[in-house]
Amino acid sequence: MATQVSRSEQSSEFLAKQGIHDEWRSDYLNPYLEPFYELAFARVREALGAKPGSTLLDAGCGSCVHAARFARAGVKVVGVDFSQAALTDARRALERQGLGASVELHQADLRKLPLESGKFPAISCWGVLMHVPDLEPALAELARVLAPGGRLAIMENNVHSWHVRWFEPTLRAFKRVLGRKVGSVAKTERGLEEWRDEGLMVRKLDPAWIQAAMERLGLRLVTRFSGQFTEMYTSLPTRLLKRAVYRFNQRWLEANRSPARAMGNIFIFEKCE
Ligand SMILES: C[S@@+](CC[C@H](N)C(=O)[O-])C[C@H]1O[C@@H](n2cnc3c(N)ncnc32)[C@H](O)[C@@H]1O
Numbered sequence: 001m002a003t004q005v006s007r008s009e010q011s012s013e014f015l016a017k018q019g020i021h022d023e024w025r026s027d028y029l030n031p032y033l034e035p036f037y038e039l040a041f042a043r044v045r046e047a048l049g050a051k052p053g054s055t056l057l058d059a060g061c062g063s064c065v066h067a068a069r070f071a072r073a074g075v076k077v078v079g080v081d082f083s084q085a086a087l088t089d090a091r092r093a094l095e096r097q098g099l100g101a102s103v104e105l106h107q108a109d110l111r112k113l114p115l116e117s118g119k120f121p122a123i124s125c126w127g128v129l130m131h132v133p134d135l136e137p138a139l140a141e142l143a144r145v146l147a148p149g150g151r152l153a154i155m156e157n158n159v160h161s162w163h164v165r166w167f168e169p170t171l172r173a174f175k176r177v178l179g180r181k182v183g184s185v186a187k188t189e190r191g192l193e194e195w196r197d198e199g200l201m202v203r204k205l206d207p208a209w210i211q212a213a214m215e216r217l218g219l220r221l222v223t224r225f226s227g228q229f230t231e232m233y234t235s236l237p238t239r240l241l242k243r244a245v246y247r248f249n250q251r252w253l254e255a256n257r258s259p260a261r262a263m264g265n266i267f268i269f270e271k272c273e
Pocket of ligand 1: 024060061064138
């Protein structure tokens with residue numbers, strides 16, 4: 001427990017810095033990925049029932065690239081993130097797009113949200129929980145602030161995906177041969193938890209574990225669908241190769257393939273009335 005607490009602090013300190021947010025923006029939020037996100041978030045919006053004029057919590061909003069997507073669809077967004085660096089970028093980008101009035105931002109930790117219980121009919125938490133070492137308090141807070149009958153979308157990486165089972169071990173083996181540093185990976189009941197040197201946790205989640213954990217909090221799984229098949233593009237050396245993978249992921253999403261072997265998994269939970 002003590003280790004987990006100190007690791008949480010280490011992770012909070014690391015995520016507070018600007019550098020990692022710049023790296024994420026270039027790896028995951030570049031213009032080539034826009035068609036993928038537009039389709040993925042249209043599905044998320046529909047599954048959440050997030051209609052124009054309704055309110056949504058973007059938990060771990062980062063620089064608000066996806067919060068802006070909800071706002072452009074007429075949804076009023078409350079964004080929370082514990083990184084002031086990310087929130088400052090977010091505020092600037094939202095104002096630039098004329099969306100400043102549609103998104104309210106708060107600096108807050110998901111594990112202790114300064115928000116009223118049962119306030120939100122819809123919550124989106126995209127690519128965030130994988131970086132939260134002590135996951136259970138964050139899940140409990142999301143369940144607490146969700147309104148009865150409300151829906152929560154969580155996007156996490158699937159421990160059973162081909163990317164995690166085949167590609168990542170191969171990549172780690174190559175890195176070792178080349179004398180490059182690799183993080184330490186531990187198998188836990190939640191999935192595979194990797195600690196990178198800088199203090200960042202990256203978890204590959206066991207879908208059965210999160211389903212059971214949410215059931216204990218009074219939320220049932222409504223549906224689970226596929227996001228991207230692989231994020232191999234982050235390790236490829238040329239733009240041409242990266243774009244080939246973006247295209248493959250786009251086709252995968254368009255075909256609405258099974259999430260069982262895909263890396264990105266989107267879970268939609270509903271809070272029992
Ligand atoms: C990979 S980024 C994803 C950001 C955004 N959801 C997106 O998809 O662009 C993860 C975000 O979660 C935030 N985060 C991680 N742990 C958090 C916590 N315990 N409380 C609040 N925010 C957290 C980080 O600061 C970061 O902005």
